[in-house]
Amino acid sequence: xxxxxxxxxxxxxxxxxxxxxxxxxxxxxxxxxxxxxxxxxxxxxxxxxxxxxxxxxxxxxxxxxxxxxxxxxxxxxxxxxxxxxxxxxxxxxxxxxxxxxxxxxxxxxxxxxxxx
Amino acid sequence: xxxxxxxxxxxxxxxxxxxxxxxxxxxxxxxxxxxxxxxxxxxxxxxxxxxxxxxxxxxxxxxxxxxxxxxxxxxxxxxxxxxxxxxxxxxxxxxxxxxxxxxxxxxxxxxxxxxxxxxxxxxxxxxxxxxxxxxxxxxxxxxxx
Numbered sequence: 001x002x003x004x005x006x007x008x009x010x011x012x013x014x015x016x017x018x019x020x021x022x023x024x025x026x027x028x029x030x031x032x033x034x035x036x037x038x039x040x041x042x043x044x045x046x047x048x049x050x051x052x053x054x055x056x057x058x059x060x061x062x063x064x065x066x067x068x069x070x071x072x073x074x075x076x077x078x079x080x081x082x083x084x085x086x087x088x089x090x091x092x093x094x095x096x097x098x099x100x101x102x103x104x105x106x107x108x109x110x111x112x113x114x115x116x
Numbered sequence: 117x118x119x120x121x122x123x124x125x126x127x128x129x130x131x132x133x134x135x136x137x138x139x140x141x142x143x144x145x146x147x148x149x150x151x152x153x154x155x156x157x158x159x160x161x162x163x164x165x166x167x168x169x170x171x172x173x174x175x176x177x178x179x180x181x182x183x184x185x186x187x188x189x190x191x192x193x194x195x196x197x198x199x200x201x202x203x204x205x206x207x208x209x210x211x212x213x214x215x216x217x218x219x220x221x222x223x224x225x226x227x228x229x230x231x232x233x234x235x236x237x238x239x240x241x242x243x244x245x246x247x248x249x250x251x252x253x254x255x256x257x258x259x260x261x
Contacts, residue, residue, distance in 0.1 A: 003154055007150055007151045008147065010147050011143040011144065011148075011202075012143065012146075014146025014201045014202045014206070015139050017142065017146075017205045018143075018201035018202070021200065021201055023135065028201075028204045029240050029241075031205070032209060032210070032240075036244060040248040041248070041252060043252065056154045057153030057154030058147075058154055060153065060172045060176065061179060061206045062146070062150075062206050063210060065176075066210070070249030071249040071253055071256070075256045078257050086250065090253070097180065100176070100177045100180040100181065100211070101238070104184035104211070106230075108184055108187075109230065111188070114219045114223065
């Protein structure tokens with residue numbers, strides 16, 4: 001059941017993203033940015049928590065989750081430390097994706113030769 | 117030739133893609149990525165006794181590792197071109213953009229090449245993610261306390 005909802009949620013999000021790509025002049029950079037902002041907005045509305053409860057890994061794997069964890073980090077940062085927590089906490093939960101991408105890319109770029 | 121005529125010609129000559137086929141393919145591939153991630157989450161929870169939150173973080177990292185690796189091996193570019201939004205919208209697209217930027221600019225050196233360009237594509241996601249999260253967090257504090 002979890003797998004079905006993961007499939008439907010992640011697939012549905014990609015479906016809409018593809019419709020935007022094909023029917024407008026927006027580039028993949030626009031679309032991923034829009035979905036990230038949308039994730040932060042849905043996190044603000046409290047809906048993204050429900051999406052994760054519904055679709056599990058399907059909801060945490062799309063880029064909207066990045067916006068959501070940034071929102072969550074900033075919001076919880078404020079709860080713990082006040083205004084400075086907004087700044088200090090924002091990247092805490094989103095750190096995993098950025099650090100992972102940077103570290104693995106750098107390791108691979110050292111090992112593998114660039115293709116032409 | 118005025119701009120209108122030029123625009124018409126561009127519209128006519130831009131190759132038409134099969135939109136419904138693209139969307140269904142993105143749905144299917146994106147769904148498979150979601151199922152794959154949920155599969156890793158389940159394995160981590162049941163075999164490694166992780167909490168759901170930790171399992172999500174590990175899954176995020178594993179998905180990123182796999183897409184960086186596939187990009188480094190070279191065939192992931194073709195996959196992304198074919199699956200389009202199905203691989204761009206998941207975290208795979210983020211990792212792919214960082215790794216391919218690193219590879220594209222490797223010949224320009226570590227600072228002016230990789231350092232200056234590694235976030236060339238992923239930068240907008242990080243920038244607008246931070247800005248929107250900051251803005252909505254302030255709204256959240258105002259609304260929910």
